Amino acid sequence: MRLFVATVLAAAAGLGSASFCPLPAHARGGRLQSLVCENATTTFLRGPAAQTKTTPLDYNDVNAGDFQQRYWVNTDHWDQASGPLFLSVGGEGPAHAPSGWGVELAKTFKGAIATLEHRFYGESLPAGGPAVALGMDKIKYLTVAAALQDLNEGIDHIVQQIGADPSIPVVLIGGSYPGALVGWHRVAYPSKTVAGISSSGVVHSILEYTAFDQAVAQALPSSCADVVRATTAAFDQADAAGGAAAAAARALFGSPATMSVPDFAYMLADSAAMAAQYGTKDELCSALKPSNDPNVLMQQFADFTNAHYGTSFGSNCFYDTDCLINRPNDWQPTSRSWRFQKCSEMAWLQTAPATGSLRSASLTIEALKQQCQDIFGMDTPTVDAINAAYGGDKPSTSWVFYSQGSDDPWKPAGINHTLSSTLREFTANCDGCGHCKDLHSPSSSDPEVIRHQRQLEVAFLDDVLRLHRRSA
Structure with a gap:
């Protein structure tokens, strides 16, 4: 195992950097974007084009209408015979083509990778533009439960589109609120995916x-x-x-x-x-x-x-x-x-x-x-209901890796210790170890503790994917 992990990380470190931008949209207009979001413009131009799928506003009411939800798929490194599907979970801002550490994981494990934009963000809006789509008669459909069902439908749609076997192992990746969605989805729909990487995942509503x-x-x-x-x-x-x-x-x-x-x-x-x-x-x-x-x-x-x-x-x-x-x-x-x-x-x-x-x-x-x-x-806000439904900081699920950074003010809302052999956690302790730092593309300037955090994530995925292959 040690040799495998070392080889994977060495290979990933030599790959070209891809854009990853966890910043909220309203904070992307200054110097911070150039410091945090790697090669944003050029990478977006190189990435696969956005596609759309029709998604219901309300899964329990066909008369509620639907919207066009954006997604991106990259199969450049996919081994169709054995590779998994990585799904990067969109969050509270515009999404973009797969990028960052998720792309490196897809290359490492010979997987396909996709991104699904979150409902009511970016361009995944009901018809009528923001003034209509974000009015109270529509925005009421913006719920965690609906977002988790969107992931189910998104997985099915992408698996069918790329011609994958329906039993393909699916791994969710997300940071911050999408990191919470990763953990919550594993609680709500444990058989839909095999594992999740939850970076700075704010699973405990407060x-x-x-x-x-x-x-x-x-x-x-x-x-x-x-x-x-x-x-x-x-x-x-x-x-x-x-x-x-x-x-x-x-x-x-x-x-x-x-x-x-x-x-x-x-x-x-x-x-x-x-x-x-x-x-x-x-x-x-x-x-x-x-x-x-x-x-x-x-x-x-x-x-x-x-x-x-x-x-x-x-x-x-x-x-x-x-x-x-x-x-x-x-x-x-x-x-x-x-x-x-x-x-x-x-x-x-x-x-x-x-x-x-x-x-x-x-x-x-x-x-x-x-x-x-x-x-x-x-x-x-109904925080008690969210915590009761998905377990807060004591989730009843398996195969999620929770990563944190010591300087991140969202850390108290996350999982801060390993809960079991299948619910692992690692906090990167360093000066400047902040929000979702492990999800960036590997760089020679990364602190050693971030490299180690990624090694643990690779080892975690190797364990769960090997287990899946054995049981298939």
Whole structure:
């Protein structure tokens, strides 16, 4: 086994890099995209063309209508006699052709690989464009249960399209929310696939997710965290002053002067948090210098945010409750769809801790639930139902590999220890080990612990695929 794993990883490390972009769509306009998303433009041009399949909006009501769901298939390295099908699970943003570590696994195991875009994201929308498709009469069909059934139909469709034997072993791959879908699908439909790789999979839905901010504070150097706290206090002071001071603070990010205090605070908190989440905390800390001048603190934070995530980060619909209610022509699937999923089922409402908080104290559970009430008329996400249905952090299933990164603020919502011989977990502990880092294409600059994490994933897949061959 050791020789097999070493050979596989050495071969994968020599392969050309493919694009992998876990970033939310609203954060892809700046420097972070070039740091995190590898060769995005050229790889997308080289990838297979998108195809579409007709998918029902409601699997229990044929009269509800349907939509065109995008998917991509690559069989370049598939051994039809013995190779598996890897399915990359789409999530809360536009999907793209198979890429990153999943492609390397397909090459290693001589498998086909496909990507299925998640319903109500990217271009997989009901007819009528976002203003119609994301209205309440349609968006109600955006549920975890429907997304899991989409995976079933997607698997059947792709298996038939490529001419594979119906018994072909299928492996799901996903990171973050798609990582949760990987684990949840293995619980709900254990016979449909043989295994799953769940990177940074947030399988445990949490209503008041205070641990998120605490994890960011722990990941940052203490001196940097102190500057973030001082910067938050400067913005809070501007909001407390109101009027021109609050409007001027928002103008630094191109945010509307009327943007509410919780909305604005949520955007500011995300800017700092995502630096740790995506392994670029050094960029954040280099940009933020200690100062006794609140205006300096606010300006340097705005300069970092606009350069790192793009100038539309603070001005688009994603953080703006008023936009998500009243400006349907500005709705994007990522903003309104993801907010709906959080408000209806999964929550992860990121509140300010009582002490040591990096984010504004205005981010209370009441304020965040009020956003859900204002936008969708719902204020209590059904996290208990999700956790009961799929097991939360104690799932009743088998053959899932859960990977984590020590700097990832989503880690407390994941699986953080090996549960059994078939439910394995490994946390990569390193400075900068963030969200879904193992799903990127292998690089000579990867920390040794990330290489080891991938070795464990390869060994896991070798075990389950050999077991499947024996039982076939």
